[in-house]
Amino acid sequence: MRIAEKLIRTTMLTILFICMTQFAAFAAGTPIGEVVSMIGSVVAEQPDGTVRQLELNEQIITQDVIVTGIKSTVEILFKDESIYSQGPEARISLDDFVYSEEKSATRLLFSMGKGTFRYVTGQIVKTNPDAFALQTPTTTIGIRGTEVFAVVTPQKEEIGNTKLSKGHTMTVGNKSLDTPRTSVSVDPMTGAISDPTPVSQETINKVVKEAPMTSQGELGNADVSSKDIERKIESFKQQIERNKGSLGSLDDKPDYAQLHILKVQKTSLETSESNHDSGDTTGDLGGGGGGGGGGH
Known part of the structure; x- marks a missing residue:
């Protein structure tokens, strides 16, 4: 019991320290x-x-x-x-x-x-x-x-x-x-x-x-972990939703550059999901959108 109590106390102190660290950081900056x-x-x-x-x-x-x-x-x-x-x-x-x-x-x-x-x-x-x-x-x-x-x-x-x-x-x-x-x-x-x-x-x-x-649909470097592929999948999903939100209504003039990026993002998402499902974490992920995109 004492060992379990000590472990719980240590865990709680660690969580408290992390929370205080995060709070201190945000208090210091915007x-x-x-x-x-x-x-x-x-x-x-x-x-x-x-x-x-x-x-x-x-x-x-x-x-x-x-x-x-x-x-x-x-x-x-x-x-x-x-x-x-x-x-x-x-x-x-x-x-x-x-x-x-x-x-x-x-x-x-x-x-x-x-x-x-x-x-x-x-x-x-x-x-x-x-x-x-x-x-x-x-x-x-x-x-x-x-x-x-x-x-x-x-x-x-x-x-x-x-x-x-x-x-x-x-x-x-x-x-x-x-x-x-x-x-x-x-x-x-x-x-x-x-x-x-x-x-x-x-x-x-x-x-x-x-x-x-990922905002330009680029996959990046090879040799990443399973966790990193999961991060990349989530990134592409979120980027796709952001991109859809910026396209406006059906009455607006089509933004062909953004539509192209959206297409590349979807392709890169499919590639990342395929690599994750196959367990391929060392294959070349390629360059995706290759040479920059959107520009403001």
């Missing part, structure tokens, strides 16, 4: 988004040392540092409808995020530490583009309606876009990228930034595979 897809191990660190183990549908708050483990990825949908994904062994600090009806108050500042990142812009860039910035250890990225990627290592930073809306641009330091599928290389030692060059399809495929977006 919810700014939620995890819409993930595999592996992902944590959120706060400046006060609080660490939260993230799961599907969990809230993300200001000043979170998002850290992915080995063979781990995460996708976050922010309040302004922007989408962010992060590859394995990467970290980013969500320093500042305000999405407000008051345009002058709206702002975003994220600092990328290392790894592979992708970002599809949302309402903040539309309403107050000058208050939007993504930072790497070496330079600052400005965005005007695009899908940006960055691969940050101690030796080199490659920064570019997979899609660029008509009439929009992207800046990396003092360089402007005015055409789709272009990138620059940044030397972390000197800060020198190369002239823009076309992004190879090989690079795009690698970035999409490392940091997939």
Whole structure:
């Protein structure tokens, strides 16, 4: 009996500690988004040392540092409808995020530490583009309606876009990228930034595979656990429902881009369900939507 009582007491204390940790974290910051897809191990660190183990549908708050483990990825949908994904062994600090009806108050500042990142812009860039910035250890990225990627290592930073809306641009330091599928290389030692060059399809495929977006119907990397396939299935189901909700009524003009993404999401859901039913957790899951999607 004493052993059972001790076990129950220990379990209750553990649950209480977890609840207090979560409460302390949310007291420290404002919810700014939620995890819409993930595999592996992902944590959120706060400046006060609080660490939260993230799961599907969990809230993300200001000043979170998002850290992915080995063979781990995460996708976050922010309040302004922007989408962010992060590859394995990467970290980013969500320093500042305000999405407000008051345009002058709206702002975003994220600092990328290392790894592979992708970002599809949302309402903040539309309403107050000058208050939007993504930072790497070496330079600052400005965005005007695009899908940006960055691969940050101690030796080199490659920064570019997979899609660029008509009439929009992207800046990396003092360089402007005015055409789709272009990138620059940044030397972390000197800060020198190369002239823009076309992004190879090989690079795009690698970035999409490392940091997939279920919102674009992308399946991502291979070699995932049964639990991760279950997460992916749930992610696709939720993304499909979100996508259906954004299509409007039958009287509205068809959004063919969203309809295409919806079709890809359904195909990826079927593939994930098939892999789960067959017990195949090591087969190549492919790239799904392959090269970015939606764009805002």
